[in-house]
Each structure stands twice: as structure tokens, then as C-alpha cells.
Amino acid sequence: MKRLYLQLSVSVPFCGRFKKRPDELRTALRWNLDPFREKIRGLAEFRFKIRTIDYINRVWSVIFGEELAEIMSVIQDFVDEMRREMMLPKIPQE
Numbered sequence: 132m133k134r135l136y137l138q139l140s141v142s143v144p145f146c147g148r149f150k151k152r153p154d155e156l157r158t159a160l161r162w163n164l165d166p167f168r169e170k171i172r173g174l175a176e177f178r179f180k181i182r183t184i185d186y187i188n189r190v191w192s193v194i195f196g197e198e199l200a201e202i203m204s205v206i207q208d209f210v211d212e213m214r215r216e217m218m219l220p221k222i223p224q225e
Contacts, residue, residue, distance in 0.1 A: 133175045135167075135217065139206065140182040150198035153205045160209045168213050173221040177214045181206060 149156040181203065 132171055133173075134178075135171065135174055135176070136178045136180075137164075137210070138180045138182050141202075141206075146199060146202055149202055149205075151201075153201060156202065156205050157209060160206065164209075164213060168216060171217050172219050174217045177217055179210045179214070 149159070
């Protein structure tokens with residue numbers, strides 16, 4: 132595999148579940164994405180997008196305020212670390 136395009140869809144209930152719980156969010160991201168993270172190396176390209184619906188963005192900004200920024204920051208930091216690891220050269224198997 133040379134390219135990976137990762138799109139995460141998030142919803143209002145997702146934000147409600149993880150607001151003020153960044154450690155639980157990191158655990159959920161690890162549980163869902165570590166199988167890829169652990170097995171894939173040597174990517175030439177890694178793209179990432181968080182998918183939302185416009186009206187949900189407006190709802191989030193009213194309901195969650197600063198918590199939304201924290202959630203998105205946790206996700207972005209996790210994915211940035213994942214990207215760095217997955218773009219490392221493959222280790223030859225003996």
C-alpha cells in the first residue's frame with residue numbers, strides 16, 4: 132500500500148460522548164485505528180479529513196463551544212502522529 136485516504140465522520144452524539152474526556156477519545160481512536168497504524172509503513176501519501184455536515188458545525192459551535200476545539204485537536208494530534216509512523220520506511224523482514 133502506497134496511499135491511504137482516511138476520512139472520519141463525526142456527529143453531535145460523538146462530541147457529546149467525548150467532550151471533556153480527551154483520554155477516552157484517544158483510547159477510542161487507538162482501538163479503531165491502531166490495527167492500521169501498527170501494520171502499515173512506507174506510505175508515500177497519507178490524506179486525512181474529518182467529515183461533518185454544515186448544519187452540524189453550527190449546532191456544535193453553539194452546544195460544545197471550546198470542547199469542540201479540544202475534540203478536533205485531539206483527533207488531529209492523533210492522526211498527525213499516526214501519519215508520521217505510517218510514512219516511516221518499511222523495516223525489512225528477516
